[in-house]
Amino acid sequence: MQAPKILIILIIIFSTSINYSQSNSNVEEKIDSFLNDLSGEDFSGTILVAKNDSVIQKRAYGLSSKELKVKNEIDTKFNIASITKTFTAVAILQLYEEGKIDLNTPIGKYLKDYPNEKIRKSATISQLLTHTAGLPNFYVTNFLDKCKFDFKEVKDFLPLFENEPLLAEPGEEYNYDAAGYVLLGLIIEEVTGSSYYDYVKENIFQEAKMSNTAAFNVDATIENKANGYTFAGDTTKPLKNNIFYLSKASPGGFHYSTVEDLFNFNKALFNNKLINQKTLDLMIEPRVKGYNTHLGYGIDVDKRYNEIILGHSGGWYGISGEIIYLPKSDYTITILSNVDSNMDSGKAMVSDFFKSLLAGKIE
Incomplete structure (x- = not known):
């Protein structure tokens, strides 16, 4: 130009x-x-x-x-x-509207086996939605070193961050991340019994x-x-x-x-x-x-x-x-x-x- x-x-x-x-x-x-x-x-x-x-x-x-x-x-x-994050947020809010999730309850209610105890017992859906759960941004830290064909389902992204140290205590500060939205996707799957991809296709894209x-x-x-x-x-x-x-x-x-x-x-x-x-x-x-x-x-x-x-x-x-x-x-x-x-x-x-x-x- x-x-x-x-x-x-x-x-x-x-x-x-x-x-x-x-x-x-x-x-x-x-x-x-x-x-x-x-x-x-x-x-x-x-x-x-x-x-x-x-x-x-x-x-x-x-x-x-x-x-x-x-x-x-x-x-x-x-x-x-x-x-994409806005689609995920809308999906979560649809489930909230239906009374299937509580935005202020620790995510361990839905992800009982999540390995990080602090996140499981303290981080809420509200904090995941607003990037205040203290999670790292795996797209910046670990993502480029991994084989991209390893990612087939939402759970396949967990090894990128589930055992990484937190950037802050849940609710303490803002740190933009994708990890929280992966957890939101897993919550959608747990609550609906459907894959995240099928849920957003049927309830957002088609609608x-x-x-x-x-x-x-x-x-x-x-x-x-x-x-x-x-x-x-x-x-x-x-x-x-x-x-x-x-x-x-x-x-x-x-x-x-x-x-x-x-x-x-x-x-x-x-x-x-x-x-x-x-x-x-x-x-x-x-x-x-x-x-x-x-x-x-x-x-x-x-x-x-x-x-x-x-x-x-x-x-x-x-x-x-x-x-x-x-x-x-x-x-x-x-x-x-x-x-x-x-x-x-x-x-x-x-x-x-x-x-x-x-x-x-x-x-």
Whole structure:
């Protein structure tokens, strides 16, 4: 991407953060202009914009396969990394709504054989949902050293963290992790008698009309799915395929989806098709302060703007995505990318544009 084009996009982002209070027509003109100026050099992936539950923009940029020169299309499937956590949280809240689990009871009630006694006797489902159980993030510590074909079921992720030391006492502090969501997946299996993957398929994906969403598997043939491309932490080297950084999806990450399916999920969630309003209010209540935003149950509650922004992001080697929802103005933006992201290009730059335009960051 040429330097002048970056400058133009950054000027748009800066100006929109100052003048966020605008008419719908003016806002949508700026969105259209931004998306028209965006190129596959700036961003590789897909973007959907909706207002009042109606899609107003769908765009695709870049290549889904650099090797075969296949372009991304609006229905291209992308790995969504940690956006998966929101699905898991909704599944847990469905069981809570049905009276099958208690959010504040130690998880040993459901996982009687979990080896870490402190977690078993002290950590609650609420703490797992908010990353405050003190568990390590196995995707950072042990995951890359393991054979990815070893992961077939949710329980196969347990050896990555079950005997590792805790980062903090349960309930003491926030530490983002995927381990807690693996335990939530096991609780879903224990309570329902179904596999986690079958449960979310039947009770979330089918209910929300997410026909292009499922658990990623490294040895599966997935039609119309984008390959991921990563610098692997060294931007001086060429991009490489991210397949060696992936495994079967867990309750903490690595499902695949499309921007339209993620929009359908968000619409179903906030129209009470998946959980009722009382439970939804419980989900979106800001409970802890994370690294940048506050957190509810499996959802970010971003209070840094003039309007509350709800959603969840996902990122890994060659994966970047986000659901952005502004309940007051009723805008939904879903973004999926198959290339590493940074603040000057990729998903982060696109996300920042929409948040600044639609909500205006508080200085």
